[in-house]
Amino acid sequence: ATDMLAPLNITGDTASIEDRHEGIWIRGKTGAYIVQTNVRGPRLEIGGGASLDTDPAMSVNYLTGHVGIGTTTPDYILDIDAGEIGEGNYDGLRIIDTGWKATSRPMLEFYNSNAQFGGGGTLARIYGEIGSLGTNSKLYFAVADSSKSLQDRMVIDKSGNVGIGTTTPSERLDLGSGNLTTTGDLNIGTGGTVLDVDSALGTVGIGTAAMSGNILNVSSTLTATDDFVFINGTGSLTTGAAAKSFHALKFFLNATINHDTTSIVGVNAEVSVSSVSGDALTVDEVVGVRSDIDITKGGPGGVADLTVTDVYMFKGEAIGATGVNAVIDNLYGLFLPDITEGTANWAIYSAGGDSSHAGNFRFGSNVAPVATVDVTGTVDVTHTAASADDHTLEIVTDAAGFGDVKALEIDYISGDIAMGEDEAIMLINIDELASTGGDIFALEVLSTEGSGEVFGLKVGATVGPIHQDSGTFANPTTGTDNTTSTDVAAMIDGDPCTTTTIFENDDEYILIGADVAFEELEVVLITPSSNNIKPTFWYSTAGSHLFTEFTPVDGTDGFKHTGIVAWDPSDLTSHAVNTDTGTFDIKVIRTRNNLTTDPVLGYIKVASTTEYIWDKDGDVNVKSITMTDDLAVADGGTNKSSWTQYLIPYTDTTTSFSQIAIGTDGQVLTSGGAGVAPAFEDATGGVNGYPQRATMWHDEATVTTGNALTHDRATSQRYQTRSFQDAPAINDAFSHSCFLKAGTYEFSVLGAKTVASGKVDWAIDGNGIVSNQDWRNAGGTLNDIIQTVSSVTVTGDGYHKITGVVDITAGSGYGLTLTKYWFWVASADPARE
Structure with a gap:
């Protein structure tokens, strides 16, 4: 054919093999070329259709053995260049698994068949x-x-x-259980704003970029929800050209400070302060669990003036080098600002720079301590015993032979205490509700033998040794909870099983009252208040819910525990019945704003007490004394040093004493009068026998004839009282009775002579004493008259009856106005009006 491009061209109906130049083409049925060899070099090229010559699908270089897909120049056993031939812009190699199993696993495997790999393997x-x-x-x-x-x-x-x-x-x-290591930078967040680790600088930034000069840079607060520990950290801090603030939680922070610095904070911080330039430096606020401050000389030949202020530490040592003008101000062992209301509250303050204060601590104030431990404020110690012979506070003092050594010293200033206020310098409040026996000693003093004299108690001039309030507790009559008169039975029933929650809000109050005045409250709490309720105490005065404030001794510490609230009767100058309740009341008001737990009351009891006092002058008021040995009495320098048992002492002069032997059974001790020694006599002559004096008041006489007695208060009459039968009549009669010892007596009558009075006949046991005793005064003038009859004989010891019968006078009067009448012995008892 005239259009053939190769020397050899074999063409069929559907395919052909052609020779093109020095190579071979193989054409398919459609006319497209499928394979060509050696056309453009030492390779086999496959696919591509019309583009086979320029862009084959696959190329095999038979000299190198390299295969290219999508490329004609493979450099490796297999090169794939997808170009833009894939679907959906996905180019490259696809591994297809057309099988179906519960779990299919298409794969790409790397295999080595070399003998060095044990005969081959994946x-x-x-x-x-x-x-x-x-x-x-x-x-x-x-x-x-x-x-x-x-x-x-x-x-x-x-x-x-x-x-x-x-x-x-x-x-x-x-990462499972593995670790992450990188030699490059680590950035988390946009631009590393969450976490930035700079490998070149060796620094970390949290919330900010890592910066040169700081190992860790944090842009906000660093908070740990669990243990936050830096282990075995050692490093050095060199401040830059300006004042710096450095906070680190590290062990052994060695800080070389070259510029003014504030806030060095660390755990176990060892801070070496020096001046490289020799300039004066100021370091403000060094905080650490342990801070050792070493002040050294700085500068080439210069002397740095150094001031370190506000150093806070658990242990602190400040050593000044020779040639350095160094001052350390405000050295605090532990500084906790604003721990309560107010400002400048130091939990522990150790004054330094003065050897007299070295090692001393003060709690609650920044005043230099003068003792090993000084406390400004209150100290609460709460302890529950874990075994017998336990203690809450133990003081061991060795006087070492010195005088005036105190194991416990209390310097107390009463201030402007006034009536109605009681203060207890040492209050011991004992809760013995659960006790079933045993002895409890509020103060017990024990001593070994020696040559010194040991006393359990000594008081000085103007001090009364003992003031006892004696009484028993009983249920009160009134007990109200924030009401003026409605009683709550559970508050006053004496039963701890019935309870009442009290003082539930600020300004709530309770009332406790009894039919008579009382001086103590026994407060039994089932649940104590979580804090002092800051109570105020008030007593009722005459009227409806009228109260006056006073200050007792509060053994409950503001209802924080069971205890006694006590005061003296003299503190309540006008205690009277509250007409709302009908009782003598005590009112307690809560004044604290917030409480976590309100007190739950079991009950309150009251005690009316009797005071027994050993006063500052040495006078003793007691109920009774039982002597088990000789009684020694001293007066004016004269002493009866030895007394015989069971005899009675009496004074026979102002400076000496004698004794009276005890009489026989039934005898009584009687007085012989002035200058006569007392003696025991038969009972008939003493108080256990019959008396030698008897007084009868006319207003208590029994009328036997006539009208009843009328009683008149007459200010000009002695005793300001007189009685008479109204209306009077002739033969009015009355009687009276008394006990008398047989003997001779004087008989006296106190009455009033008036113009209307008559005469009276007196008799004892029916025997006449006197007749026609005249009480008439024609002038009508009221007079206080004593008419005495001498040598009245009383026969027999015992009960005697005295009678009086009115007899008319020559005039018209027959009344009789009398006050009293009495028998008496002239030699021993002068007449009394």
């Missing part, structure tokens, strides 16, 4: 796992281990999670 494999019915697809990267066994080293699951060292990644990148 080096690595990349395979896809379609998963059960295509629902859990994964891509695996497997690498052979030292035993030529393939191990899945990396996987990408259907959620996009990547696992290295794990086939079940739960995060975007899951």
Whole structure:
């Protein structure tokens, strides 16, 4: 054919083999060329149709053995250049698995058949796992281990999670139990704004870029929700050209400071402060669990003036080098600002720079401590015993032979205390509700033998040694909870099983009252208040819910525990019945704003007490004394040093004493009058026998004839009282009775003579004493009259009856106005009006 391009052209109906130049073409049925060899070099080219000559689908270089797909110049055993022939812009190699299993795994495998590899084996494999019915697809990267066994080293699951060292990644990148190492930079977040690790600088930035000069840069607060530990950290901080603030949580922070610096914060910070330039430096605020500050000389031949202020530490040592003018101000062992209301509250303050203060601590104030431990404020110690012979506070003091050594010293200033206020310098409040026996000593003093004299108690001048309030507790009559008069039975029933929540809000109050005044409250709390309720105490005065404030001793510490609230009767100058309740009341008001737990009351009891006092002058008021040995009495320098047992002492002069022997059974001690020693006599002559004096008041007389007695208060009459029968009549009669010892007596009558009075006949036991005793005064003038009859004989010891009968006078009067009448012994008892 005239159009043939090759020397040899074999053409059939559907295909042909042609010789083109020095190569061969093979044409298919459609006329497109399928294969050509040696046409454009030492290679076999396949596919491409009309473009076979210029752009074959596959090329095999038979000299190198390289195969190219999409390229005619393969450099490797197989080169694939997809170009732009793929669908959907996806070009390259596709591995197809047409089989169907529960889990299909099309793969690309890397195999080595060399004998050096143990006769051949798979080096690595990349395979896809379609998963059960295509629902859990994964891509695996497997690498052979030292035993030529393939191990899945990396996987990408259907959620996009990547696992290295794990086939079940739960995060975007899951390293399993492995570590992550990089020699480059690590950036998390846009531009590394979340985490930036700069490998060149060796620094880390959190919330900011890593910066030169700072190992860690944090743009906001660094917070740990669990343990935050830096282990074995050592480093150096050199401040830049301007003042710096450095905060680090490290062990052994060695900071070389060349410029003014504020806020060096660290755990166990060892800070060496020096001046390279010799300039004066200021370091402000060094904080650490341990801070050792070493002040050194700086500068070439110069002397740096250095001031270090506000150093906070658990342990601090400040050493100044020779030639350095160094001052350390405000050295705080532990600084906790604003721990309560107010400002400048130091939990521990250790004054430095003064040897007299070295090693001393002050709590609650920045005043230089003068003792090892000084406290400004209150100290609460709460302890529950864990065994017998336990203690809450133990003080061991060795006086070492010195005088005036105190194990416990209390300097107390009462301030402007006034009536109605009680203060307890040392209050011991004992809750013994659960006790069933045993002894409790509020103060027990024990001593070994020695030559010194040991006293359990000594008080000085103007101090009364003992003030006892004696009484018993009983249920009160009134108990209200924030009401003026409605009682709550559970508050006053004495039963701890019935309870009442009290003081539930600020300004709520309770009332406790009894029929008589009382001086103590026993407060039994089932649940104590979480804090002091800051109570105020008030007592009722006459009227409806009228109260006056006073300050008792509060043993409950503001209802924080069971205890006693006590005061003296003299504190309540006008305690009276509250007409709302009908009782003597005490009112307690809560004044604290907030409480976590309100107190729950079991009950309150009250005690009316009797005071027994040993006062500052040495006078003793007691109920009774039982002597078990001799009584020694001293007066004016004269002492009865030895007394016989069971005898009674009495004074026979102002400076000496004598004794009276005890009488026989039934005898009584009687007085012989002035200058006569007392003596025991038969009972008939003493108080256990019959008296030698009897007084009878006329208003208590019994009327036997006539009208009843009328009683008149007469200010000019002695005793301001007088009685008479109204209306009077002749033969009015009355009687009275008394006990008397047989003997001779004087009989006296106190009454009033009036113009209307008459005469009276007196008798004892029917025997006349006197007749026609005249009480009439014609002038009508009221007079206080004592009429005495001498030598009245009383026969027999015992009960005697006195009678009086009115007898008319010469005039018209017959009344009788009397006050009293009495028998008495002239030698021993002068007449009394």
